[in-house]
Amino acid sequence: MRLTLPLQKQHIGNAFKRLWKYQSALKVQEAKVPKPWVSMEIVDPILKPKTRYEPFKSPDPRLCPKVNGKEHPKWNDKVAYRFTPSTKLIEGEKQAALLCKSQVFYNLPEQLQQLTGVAKIKDQDLLVENYILQACRWDPMYERLPKLYDRERPNRVFRRQYGITDRRKSHVIIHNLARLASTLAGQYPEFLQQRQHIYNSYFSCPMENMGDLILINGTVHIHITSKKCLPAFATDAEVTASENHHLADIFPLKQTIDLSKENIYTAEEQIGLAGRTDSHPHTLLTRNPHYTYIDSQLNSKAMMHCMAHCIIEAHRMYGADVKQLPQPITVQHIGVNHTGQVFYFTAFQLNTLDFSSHDGVKNFTWFDGGNELFSDITKDGNVVGYNPEVFKKVLAFYLNGL
Amino acid sequence: MLASTLARSLQRLTIRVAAATQPSLRPSLTTTAASSRLLPAASLQQTPSFVAQSSAPLARGFHTTTPLCKKLRGRKHKVHLRFQRRVIVTKMPASGYTTKALPCTKTGGRDLVTGRVVNHRRAGGNKVKFRMVDMHRIGPTEGEPLQEKVMSIHYDPLRSAKIALVAGGDKKRFILATCNMKAGDIINTSGHIPRIPVKAYEGDAYPLGALPVGTVVCCVERYPGDGGKVVRAAGTSTTILRRVAGGDVIVQLPSRREMRVSERCVAVVGRVSNPDHDKLTRGSPQASRWLGYRPKSGWRQKKTGYHGRKLRRPKPARVYDAPPVRAYSVHQLNL
Numbered sequence: 001m002r003l004t005l006p007l008q009k010q011h012i013g014n015a016f017k018r019l020w021k022y023q024s025a026l027k028v029q030e031a032k033v034p035k036p037w038v039s040m041e042i043v044d045p046i047l048k049p050k051t052r053y054e055p056f057k058s059p060d061p062r063l064c065p066k067v068n069g070k071e072h073p074k075w076n077d078k079v080a081y082r083f084t085p086s087t088k089l090i091e092g093e094k095q096a097a098l099l100c101k102s103q104v105f106y107n108l109p110e111q112l113q114q115l116t117g118v119a120k121i122k123d124q125d126l127l128v129e130n131y132i133l134q135a136c137r138w139d140p141m142y143e144r145l146p147k148l149y150d151r152e153r154p155n156r157v158f159r160r161q162y163g164i165t166d167r168r169k170s171h172v173i174i175h176n177l178a179r180l181a182s183t184l185a186g187q188y189p190e191f192l193q194q195r196q197h198i199y200n201s202y203f204s205c206p207m208e209n210m211g212d213l214i215l216i217n218g219t220v221h222i223h224i225t226s227k228k229c230l231p232a233f234a235t236d237a238e239v240t241a242s243e244n245h246h247l248a249d250i251f252p253l254k255q256t257i258d259l260s261k262e263n264i265y266t267a268e269e270q271i272g273l274a275g276r277t278d279s280h281p282h283t284l285l286t287r288n289p290h291y292t293y294i295d296s297q298l299n300s301k302a303m304m305h306c307m308a309h310c311i312i313e314a315h316r317m318y319g320a321d322v323k324q325l326p327q328p329i330t331v332q333h334i335g336v337n338h339t340g341q342v343f344y345f346t347a348f349q350l351n352t353l354d355f356s357s358h359d360g361v362k363n364f365t366w367f368d369g370g371n372e373l374f375s376d377i378t379k380d381g382n383v384v385g386y387n388p389e390v391f392k393k394v395l396a397f398y399l400n401g402l
Numbered sequence: 403m404l405a406s407t408l409a410r411s412l413q414r415l416t417i418r419v420a421a422a423t424q425p426s427l428r429p430s431l432t433t434t435a436a437s438s439r440l441l442p443a444a445s446l447q448q449t450p451s452f453v454a455q456s457s458a459p460l461a462r463g464f465h466t467t468t469p470l471c472k473k474l475r476g477r478k479h480k481v482h483l484r485f486q487r488r489v490i491v492t493k494m495p496a497s498g499y500t501t502k503a504l505p506c507t508k509t510g511g512r513d514l515v516t517g518r519v520v521n522h523r524r525a526g527g528n529k530v531k532f533r534m535v536d537m538h539r540i541g542p543t544e545g546e547p548l549q550e551k552v553m554s555i556h557y558d559p560l561r562s563a564k565i566a567l568v569a570g571g572d573k574k575r576f577i578l579a580t581c582n583m584k585a586g587d588i589i590n591t592s593g594h595i596p597r598i599p600v601k602a603y604e605g606d607a608y609p610l611g612a613l614p615v616g617t618v619v620c621c622v623e624r625y626p627g628d629g630g631k632v633v634r635a636a637g638t639s640t641t642i643l644r645r646v647a648g649g650d651v652i653v654q655l656p657s658r659r660e661m662r663v664s665e666r667c668v669a670v671v672g673r674v675s676n677p678d679h680d681k682l683t684r685g686s687p688q689a690s691r692w693l694g695y696r697p698k699s700g701w702r703q704k705k706t707g708y709h710g711r712k713l714r715r716p717k718p719a720r721v722y723d724a725p726p727v728r729a730y731s732v733h734q735l736n737l
Contacts, residue, residue: 090553090569154528155692252549252570252588 034185036192074264078213080206081259083304085218089258092296093367094248096303098255099209101355102348102363103245108393109233109347109366115396116389119184127180128373128391129383135172135340136377139164170287170340171221173373177391178222178285181398188402195398196279198223201272205308209355212256215265216308219286223272226282229317230330230401232349234364239328239351242362271312281309283332283397291338295369298344302333303365306348314350323353332397343371343390345397368393489560490514491532501567501574503531508694527694530559536575537621537629539591539607539668547592552605554585555675562636564675578621578634580605580672595665604672610642610651611665617642619669622653624722626666637677640669652719660719 001007069075089095097104107113121127141164148158178197185191204217273279284305288298310329314322317329328351335344345368352361371393375385489506511524535558541548550570558565558576566579568589582604583589589605592612599614609626613619618639621630632655633640643652649665684690687697 090574252551254572257569257572257574 034189034192036189072264074266076263076265076267079261079263080213080215080265080267081256082262082265083214083216083259085301086290087258087260087301088290088293088297089300091250091253092294092300093303094250095253095255095258096300097365098247098250098358099214100303100307100348100363100365101209101247101352101358102303102307102365103242103247105364105366106368107366108345108368111231111233112347112366112393112396112400115399116392117396119187119395119399121180121183121395124180124391124395125386125388128177128388129386131173131176131180132374132383132386133377133381134176135169136164137381139168139172141165141168166291166338166340167287167289170336170338173340174221174285174287174336177394178224180391181394184395184398188399190402194227194402195282196225196276198225198272202270203272203305203308203312204268204270205312206267206269207308207311207355209255210357213267214256214259215262215267216304218305218308220272220284220305221287222285223281224283224285224398225273225276225279226401227278227280228401229280229327230282230332232328233330233347233366234328234349239361239364242351242364243360245362247358247362269312269315271309271316277316281313281331282401283334284309285334285336287336287338287340289338295344298335298337299346299367299369302335302344302346303348306331306333306346306365307350307363310348310350311353314353325350325353332400334394334397341373341375342369343373343393344369345371345393489530489532499534499536499575501534501576503533506530506532523696523698524694525696526691528559528692532560533558533565533576535561535565536577537631537634538627539577539621539630539670540627541591541593541607541668543593545594547590547594547606550589550591552583552585552587552589555579555583561634562676562679563634564636566675578630578670579675580620580670581637581675581677582672583675593666593668602671605670607668607670609666610653610663610669611645611649613642613669613671615642615644617671618673619653619671620674622661622663622669623667624661624663625725626664626668628667628725630668630670632661634674636674636679639673642669659717662719662721662723664722 067073083099093104096102108116142162143165145161145163145165148161150156150158182191182195182197185195198220199222201220201223202217203220204215206213206215208214271281273281286302286305288301290298293301309331313329313331314325318326328349330347330349333344333346333348335346336342337344347366349364351363354360371390372385372387373390374383374387377383488509490509491504491506493504495502495504508527508530509524511519511521513520533556548570550568553567553569553574556565556567556576564579565576566583568575568577587605589607590603591607592600593609595609595611600608600612602608602613602617607621610619610622618641620633620639622632622640623629624631635656638656640653640655643654643660645651645665646662650662651665651667652660652662653669655661684693690697
């Protein structure tokens, strides 16, 4: 008999019967509820009363009269010095140390050094390398990149580049690393209740420094909060010993030289934790778009942001009129450079709120900058010079204060 | 007949008034009183004035290294080859002085008012940015001098010399850099004329009367408080020759011509930076196009100088005793 095509056809009825014998039974696994969630009360979103969203109607700007100068409702006679995220402190850490009245150490505090390498996630280095490739190679973004410029040959015209922007790269890396760090909740279930990630949280903080009003504002791209306060990094003996420390002088410059002067402002405190009274700032993750900044200037920006969060936290905990802190307040900061390659770790401890002079107890800042996560990516998609120590430090920061 | 001539003359007058009252096109020098020798005291203490400082609705200004536009002084207009580094800054900051590099467009060799081509050798070139360089080294007339720290030395595409970013107190500004100026130096600026001449270091700015005779200086003012106007090109310098009666000082310019100015005119001690500027070669004719020069037309035969130059008597010292008088008066017309 010749094997014709109709003879070679599969009998669908028999095949279905054979498969149905095994696959007709649906096995449903029992849902596992994590232990900390068992005690939490359940809110049914269907029964929750719904509030209708009504957008804010702003008046037509064409009909509003332009008010400038002293007639402006926000006009103040006292000049304020504004520190924005794009303010570049010309003297770097020295200048920031004067503004924050801070003693500077160039290593991580012992507490964080001991925590590095304690927590481990399964295949963490493989995952981080994948995140790097996701940001720099696999992302589908295809946009016009900035013009290439050769300083030695300014007339050379390069072909226009298209691909993933630096902003996108650093965004993907920082969000993935924060998410990977949050999976520590598998080992430490307390994280499910304790830690919270707030994205793009705006803050503003007025402070008096040597008689000048200084307004610090900015945005933290990922603000990790904790329900427990972070413990102090330095002991009381070290804090009292800081009275003998002398801050470096930057004569003939004034410390507010780079801050912009303003008369139209509102000096009010804002923080991303508006309604959350039981949350405290834990770690601030920011990406810096400034490619002209040197390490010292990125560190100084981190120091200013940490101090602003600490001052607001002090006022939230001990009242707006607090002068002497019962306990020091601490905040951690992780900054990333414009390409997402270099990480800057900062720890800040607020010991005093007295900024009227450079004498007395100082605040403390610990810097660990210039941590290169990877050096390059080859054309065939391999990460070159991956440094596993960087993510260990991120985990140590996340684990601190448990 | 009379009415028509009156109307025509009125029209001519209004055009002139319009040209004179446009704040961005009016040089700062001619706004002051014409006949007085010294500028008013208020102008000495004011913040650095730039050609295009005003925040008028028409926020346009221009930067030039040449004497101010002759057309605007009411004289007969002349094609001038030294109009090379003239650019139009399209957006001047409303807040006044800034150390930011500002984007600007080029004139293309055209007159700003009439729009006609006045210089045929200008076209194209690389994009350049304008930096506000403060030539007013005004210091306190009493007490301690103003101290500033040199933060960095920068390149400026609109001049041959280099510029320095200096910071002191609450202000940052660009000034003209001297030869050996480097980051970290502290420079003094004073307006005080003591009885004994001061011991000045390079980069310091003092009135000519305060410096000893024979000092090498640069960036010299013509009138007190007017800002450094002469000896600003790369590698140039001048020497204080002697003092004369009446509180005047004679300095010798790079052209060997002598200049007589008031002893209150401020000068910077030292030589202007970038002394090797004249040794650089462009390499190719195309390189001059990158700088914005068009080729010359016609054959130019250079003089050989074989028989030497004609020997002439040196010219007398040029006296700057009073600011130039405006060639026309401005009348406010009312209907």
